[in-house]
Amino acid sequence: MDGATLEDRYTLERRKRLAAERTLERTRTELSRAYRALVANADRLSLRYLSEREANLRLTDRQRAILAQRKEAAEKADRARRRLWHALEAMRDGFALFDTNARLVAANSVYLGLFDVASEIGPGASAEELFRVAAEEGAFELDGEPDEWVEAQLARWKADRIGSQILRTYDGRTIRFQDHRAPDGDLVSLAIDLTEEQAREDSLAAARDAAEATARAKQAFLARMSHEMRTPMNGILGLSEMLVERDLDPEAQTFARTIRDSAEALLTIVGDTLDVSQLEAGRVEIREETFDLEALLIDCIRLSEAARKGRPVEVVLDYPLDAPARVAGDAGRIRQIVMNLLGNATKFTEAGHVLVRAVLSRVEGGVRVVIDVIDTGPGIPEGQRETIFEAFAQVDAGRPQAEGTGLGLTISRGLAERMGGTLIATDPEEGAGSRFRLSIPFRQAQDWPARPDLPALAVPPDTGVQGDVLARRLAAAGVSVARAREAAVAVVPFGEGAAPQLPEGVPTVALGPSDRVPESVGWRLDLPVAGAELLAALRAVQAGGPVEGDVRPRILIVDDNATNRFLLERMLSPQGYAMELAEDGSTAVAAYRNRRPDLVLMDISMPGMDGFEALAAIRALEEERGGTAAPVIALTAHSGAEIEARLGEAGFASHQKKPVRKAELLAAMADALGAGRG
Template identity: 40%
Template sequence: MQQDEFSDPFEVLESVELAVIVLKVGADGLPRYSAINSKAREFTEFEYKDFAGKTALELYGGATGRRALNLHLSVIESRQEATYDIVLPTEHKPKNLRTTLRPVFNDQGAVVYLVGSSADVTSEMERDEALELTKMALEKAEEASQAKERFLANMSHEIRTPMNGILGMCELLKETELNEQQALFANTIFNSANALLSVINDILDFSKIKADKISLHDAPFSLLDLVQDVGTLLWAKAAYKGIELRTDYPEEMPREFVGDASKVRQILMNLLGNAIKFTEQGNVTLRVSFNESEPGCPLRIQVSDTGIGIDKEQLSWIFSAFEQVNRQVTRVVEGTGLGLAITKALVERMGGQISVSSTPGQGTVFTVSLNVKPLEDGDPGKQAAVPFLQDNRKALRANSGTSALDLKPEELAGLRVLIAEDNKTNQLVLRKMLKSSGADLCFAENGQLAVDFYMSSPRDLILMDLSMPVLGGLEATRLIRAHEKASGLAECPIVAFTANAQPSDVEACLAAGMNDFLAKPFRKIELLARMIQHAKGGVSHWAGAPSE
C-alpha cells in the first residue's frame, strides 16, 4: 500500500475494533508514534500527550523499549510486514500484545509510516502457560509414580531376599533336635518373620492400589474350590485360638464363575483373617449366595463373627487406611490397618460394593456384593474352568502338623538340578533343604554361568533367579530356549526362583519361556512340591504366583 501523507488526527481509526498504532519515520530514520486509536490507548493506558512524537525506546524505556524499537527498525530495513509478541508494562497487570506491523511507502518507494494492529493475547498466553505447567506437572507426577513403583519393586526384592534366608534357616533349625526353650525361640523367630512378610505384602498392595496399578484378569474359576481352599488355609489359625471356622456354600449354587479369582481370594482372605483376629471365642462364618434377579451384583459373600464388634462411631472410618477397630487394643492386635482398605479398593475395582454392620460385644458382619457371573455351558472356555489350586500344597502349608517329608523328597534322587542363585545365604538354604533328596545340585552364581553350565551339561530342572550379575534370569532363559531350539533338544523345565514378586514379573517370566514361578521367601514344602511336580512332568498352573 502506498500513501504520500496521512490526514491528522486520523479520526477513522477510532471506529476500528482492533488496537491500531501509526508510527511516522522521521528524517533521522527513527519511527515515532504519530497516532494510536482508542483500543490501543486502552491497552497501553497512554494518552496522546504521552506517546506523540516519541520512539518506543523513549516511550517505554529499558529492555521493552529497546526490543520494540529494534522490531520497528527491522520492518523498515526488511520492507516487509512482521508479527511479534511483546509484553507491555502497565500500571496494572502487564499485557501480552501480538502485533502485526506493516510498512507504508511513498511514491519514491521510501518507508514513511509503520501501521500496526495489535491483539491482547494475555489470557491466551496464560492459558497456554497453564496448560504447559499442567503438562509438566503430569509428566513429573508420572515420573514420580514410576520412580515409586521401581522403588517398591527394589525394596520388595531387597527385603524378600534376606527374609528367604531367615525363614529358610529357621525352618531348617526347627527340623533339628531342640529342647523346649530352643523350640520356643525358633518358633518365635519364624512367626515374627512371617508377620513381617505380611506387613510388607500389605504395604505393596496398598501402594499399587493408590497408584491405580491394579488390573483385573478375568478367567473361568471354581468358586467352590476357592472357598474351600481359603477355609483350609485359615482353619489352623482359627483352631489355635479355639474358635470354629465355618463355610456355607449352598449345594444348589453355581460352582464355576468368570472373574478374577486371585482378587476374590484376596478379599476372602482379608475378611476372614480380620474376623479371626478380632474373635476370641465362638465362631467365624463365611456364607456365599447367588441371586440371579439381583441387578448388577448377584454374588453375595458374608463374613460374620462373634468377636468384639465395632462401635457405631468407628464404622465411618473402618475402611480407612492404617486404622484398626478398638484403638485401645492396637498394641495387642497385630497388623498394618490396611487389610480393610485394600479389600474395599479391590471390591470397588471389580464393580462391587462392601458394607459392614456390627454390635459391640456381639460381633460383626461384612457383606460383599460382586458382579461376577456364573460360567454357562455354552461359554467359551467352559472346559478351562479348573479348581483354583491344582494340588494340596497350600492345604499342607496350613496344617501345622504336616511335614515337608510327606512329599517324599526321595522322588528327586538323581534329578540333575541347575540352580542359578548369586546370594550365598540362599545357596546354603537350598543345599540344606535339598540335602536329603539325593538330587544332583549344580550352582551358578550368575545367569551367564547358568547358560554355560546348561550348554555343556544338560539338566533335568533349572531353578532360575531373576536378578543376578553379568546376566539376568530372563536373558539367561531366552538363551537357553534358543540353544534348545537350535540343537533340537526338549525344553528343560525352568522355575523362576526370585524375590521379584510383582505380577509383572510373573508375566515377564512366562513370556521369556519359563514354566513356573516360586516367589521368595518360600517354604521347604513349596520347593519340594514344585520340584517333584516338574520331575514327574507335571504341567504348571502357576499356582504359586503372587496375586496383584
C-alpha cells in the same frame, strides 16, 4: 256579476277566504314539517361533529402516547447500548464486530490494543488494514513473512468454518482468537487472554511432573528397599521356620518362634507399605485373565492354616455346586483381598469357625460374585465398620490387641474399587462375629453348569459346621440329602471336634486329612474340596470305580545362593519329592536336558544365565524334542506390576516372592503339578 246579489258575493268571498285559510294551513304544515326536518338534520350534524371531534381527540392522545413510548424505547435502547459498550470496554478480553465486507463496525480498546493500532484505525477500516498494520508493527510473533501472515489470516476468515487460533503478542501474552460468522454475514471476533491460564497450566504441569517424579522416585526406592529386605529375610524366615519345626527345648522354641513371627511382621509391613504407595500413586494395574475362582478360594483357605497357630478354628468353604468356577478377572488381586480378610478373621477368632461363602449371579456381560468372610470372633461395633477401612485404623473394643500396620483393609478396599467392586463390613450372621462382603463383577469365562444328577446322599448329623455347609451346598444344587439307610452314597466331613460315625453298609466319601480319616474308607478328599472333584468322586463311588494313586514328582531347584538352595531342599524334603539342585541357569538347562523334571523352582536373578534366559532355553529344548516344557515357578525378591507382567510374558507358571513361605510354595507347586499332569 253585477246582477249578483250581496249574498252571492258574500258566499263567494267566504269561499275564497276558506280556500286561502286552507292554503295557509297547508303552507304552515309544510313549513312545520320542513322546520322539524331541518332541526333533526341539525341534530344529526351536531352529533356527528361531536363524535368526530371526540374521535380526533382520542387519536391525538394515542399519537402522543405512541410518541412517548418511542422516545422512552429510544432512551432505553441508547442506555442499553451505552451499558453494553461500557461492559465491552470493561472486559479483560477483546471484542470486535465486522460487517459482511470485513470492515470494522465496532471494537473495544482491548481488541484494538492487541493490534497496537488503537489510535490509528477505527470503525470502517478493513480487516486487511488491521492485520497488515499489526504485522508491520510486530504486534504478534509471526510464523513466516508479514505478507504471508496477512494472507493466512484473511484466508482463515474466508473459510466456511472458522477455527480458533492462538497467537503470542510481542510482550509474551498468549491470546486465543475465536471468530464466529453470524447468519446475516457479520463476523464477531473474540480475543481471549490465556496468559494467566497458561501460567497456571504450566505451573500445574510442572507440579504434576514434580509429583510424578517424586512418586517414581518413591516407587523405585520402595521397590529397591523391598528387594533388598526380602533377600536377607528369605534366609531368616526359612531357617527360623525350620527351627520351629525341630524338637527344641522350650526356651529355644520360644526364641525361634519369636524370630519367625517378628520377621513375618516386618515382611507384612514392607508389603503393605508398597501396596499403599502404589494405590496412592494410581499405579495399581488390573490385569484380566481366566482363572478358577473356586480353586483360588481353596488355596487361600489352605494358606491361612499357618495363621491359626494351632487354635481350634475351622475354615469352611461354601461354593455353589451348580455355578461356574472359571471367571475372567485379576486373580492376583482377588487372592490378595481374600487372604487379607481370612488373615483378619483367623487372627481375631480364638475358637469356632470362619466361613468363606461365594454367591454367583448372572448380570449383563458376565457374572457378579459376592464373597462373604464370616467369623465367630468378637465382632466389630457398628459405629466402627467404616473407620476400620481407614489407614492405620484398628478396632479396640472387645478385640485383642492386634499386631500389624492397619493397612490391610485399606489396601483391600482400594483394590476392590479399582476392579469396579465394593468391600464393606456388614451385619454379622445371627448377631455374633463379623462379616466382610466383597462384591466384584467378572467377565464370565465358563457356561453355567447343569445341576448335578445324583441319587440321594447322606451327610451324618454329627459333622459340625463342615457337615452343615456341605448339606446346604448339596441341597442348593438340587441334590436330595436323606438319612443313611435311604441314601446311595454317604459324604462324611472330618473337621474339628469329635470323629463322626461312619454309616454302615453305605459307600462313603470322606472329606478331611489322612490322619483323621479311618483307613477303611476307600475314597478320601482333602478339605476344602472343589465342587467338581466332589461330584466326580461321588459318581465314581456310586459306580464302584477304583481309587487312583499319586506319583512321586521330581523337582529341579535352581538358585545361585547356597543358603536358598539348602533352605528349599530342607523345606521340601518332608513332602517326599525327588529333588535335584542346580546353582545357575546353564547347569539347570543341562540337568533338564539330561532328565526332564515334573517341576522347576527357578531363581530369576543369577549371574551368567539368569532365570529368564534359562526358561527360554528350556522351552527351546522341548520345542526341538517335540515335547511340552515342565512348569517353572519363578523365585524373586523383586515386586511390583512390572516384574509380574514380565514373568507372565516369559511363560513362568507362577511366581513366589522371597522370602518364600512354605505353605504358599506348596500350594503353588500343587497347582503347577496338577496343571502339568493335566
